[in-house]
Amino acid sequence: MGQRTIIKKGGETYMQNFVFDNKTKIIFGKDTEQTVGQESVSYGNKLLLHYGGGSIKESGLYDTVIDSLKAEGIEIFELGGVKPNPRISLVREGVNLCKENDIDFILAVGGGSVIDSAKAIAAGVKYEGDAWDFFTGKAVVEDCLPIGVVLTIPAAGSESSAGTVVTNEDGWYKRAFGDIKLRPQFAIMNPVLTYSLPPYQTAAGITDMMAHILERYFTNDKHVELTDRLCEATLRTIINNAHTVLEDPTNYDTRAEIMWSGTIAHNDLLNTGRTGDWASHDIEHELSGIYDITHGAGLAIIFPAWMKYVYKHDINRFVQFANRVWDVEIDLNNPEKTALAGIKKLEEFFKSIGMPTTLRDAEIDDEHFSDMAKKAVEKGQLGNFVKLCADAVERIYRIAM
């Protein structure tokens, strides 16, 4: 076994050990929502149907889902009303509903907010205390109800991710936590169901999925070439389809590329062997916690600002990003120029799809910068690529003005 000794050369880091364990069954394509009853029934006969507002009723999706579930003899309990930035109060209501009725399975029909709310309920049902405890780190998930998804908004990637983000109205804390047990059992993804998404929502979703990749891309781990290239491939696909999907919202293939990219962006394939950053998400959570701004829009503002603050930490990585994702020619005599050109490309792209890229665009002033920065670091410094204290976070808000 002599060969098994790893000798590190000159302090270089090696590709990290990893476990990739994603059991979500993806059922992708036209009319796939009609199979939801068949997919659900193996998990039990009592189901919580969780959704947001009236859009799934208007589109006819609600009826399709109900018919498919009833055809399998499943008893349906309903909990609608999930809002963007889902609230812990509704989660608590869902937990009680499930406990009172011995519900076996939660079906989330909607986008990331609905799925995240479903995940928090699923964990809460099998826990004695308050579901918010998972978000503060007071409790860990021992067991949870299984979840299924019919996805209508490609953005959050929650349909096969292990994470959930919920807002506590008591203090407007927006907090995330993750556990592999929370991955949905299946995700039904029909691009046609996304045709009716308005341009702003579509663009915010595109920004969100790009941000999920960027959070993973900016890492201090070296020798993660396959993961880098898979990240770049997914980013390029999203970028290449973004304008088409906005101009031609009922183009099936373009909707399909965006939808599938949103899942790949966040199913943990793109962080194998490395640690991502995630500061921008935390910084944005404070914004959307207070201002109830769309998460994607908040990310379009925060991410370029974060990049401007940190790029000097590893200019080569930003050069690679500029070159491989945006086709910026590398200026070997001035790599910083190339790095900055890549950041500018990203910012211009967000603008071009109708996203705000400054806090002013979103009509947010500096009133709460200091409070938000303090709240953001309550559980410790943010980020992994560069560690950020409250002062650094506040400076990023200022860069974003």
Added chain:
Amino acid sequence: MGQRTIIKKGGETYMQNFVFDNKTKIIFGKDTEQTVGQESVSYGNKLLLHYGGGSIKESGLYDTVIDSLKAEGIEIFELGGVKPNPRISLVREGVNLCKENDIDFILAVGGGSVIDSAKAIAAGVKYEGDAWDFFTGKAVVEDCLPIGVVLTIPAAGSESSAGTVVTNEDGWYKRAFGDIKLRPQFAIMNPVLTYSLPPYQTAAGITDMMAHILERYFTNDKHVELTDRLCEATLRTIINNAHTVLEDPTNYDTRAEIMWSGTIAHNDLLNTGRTGDWASHDIEHELSGIYDITHGAGLAIIFPAWMKYVYKHDINRFVQFANRVWDVEIDLNNPEKTALAGIKKLEEFFKSIGMPTTLRDAEIDDEHFSDMAKKAVEKGQLGNFVKLCADAVERIYRIAM
């Protein structure tokens, strides 16, 4: 639901519906083989340890595995002796051993041949008839034993694929079949375990994994941009690491890039939304069925020949391959020139890593061309990108001379 009607424009094909369902847990990195007992024990207490020759004993891996299994109190039955191009006779022996001893779980320690043999045993144990029936299409898998893997040769991708390839010595038929139930429950992948692979084996593995991607890349389905780009990303990673791994076989990160690429190449992510070709694999199977040539080496000979025979069917796809994978500048006035340059790059690459690229290189003459071609199409024409009859297959063998 009016939006749900898909109107096809001008006969264009749309991205296909697909199911992506890969539950194999990947446990990747240094020393991970020490966890094999823990990973195995949840599947039962009686385990068949399946492996090839003596190399796992020499390397110490055998002892590590035995110790880890024994520490969990698992009763071990052994079946070694799997050869490259694994034989149905050993599969039958394994099936009997499992049936006689009520074995719960099969652990394959080795490369693709060992895993493929284990899959055939796993299916055969739960079937009344002869395991070869699965390969002729006479039977389908209703149930099978769970399988785990400790991978020592990155090449076949069998560690998370649904397929298996076995040779019947009675007529030297080499046949493949697949079923999602055959996917291993877990795959333990420590790049250090691949340090001792000799250059020829390493290069044959590299060729095999590239061929798995190429089979999926050459498709008639349009609008599969994400999948295309993920294919290109994985190919570029393999190409970029191939020479380093041959020159510096104990370079951890390079071995890791190659190993993880081999799994991604064949875990079915890279064919979502499309139908791959697979003729080259079938054409090669006849070669290695008769001549017992290494599968990867056979592919290095057959794939460029197949490309030369079919490229006119869709020159643009070959232009994209040349440009995005090999950085060949696109000659807009002569796309055929660009397409051919890409094929040449592939051929030169195979040569540069020590693979044969003609049948002459492998000391194979035209004696059996006609027989092999006839056998290859016994179950119908080969391929999907271009359909090939026996005559076309024979012409490809001639191009490969």
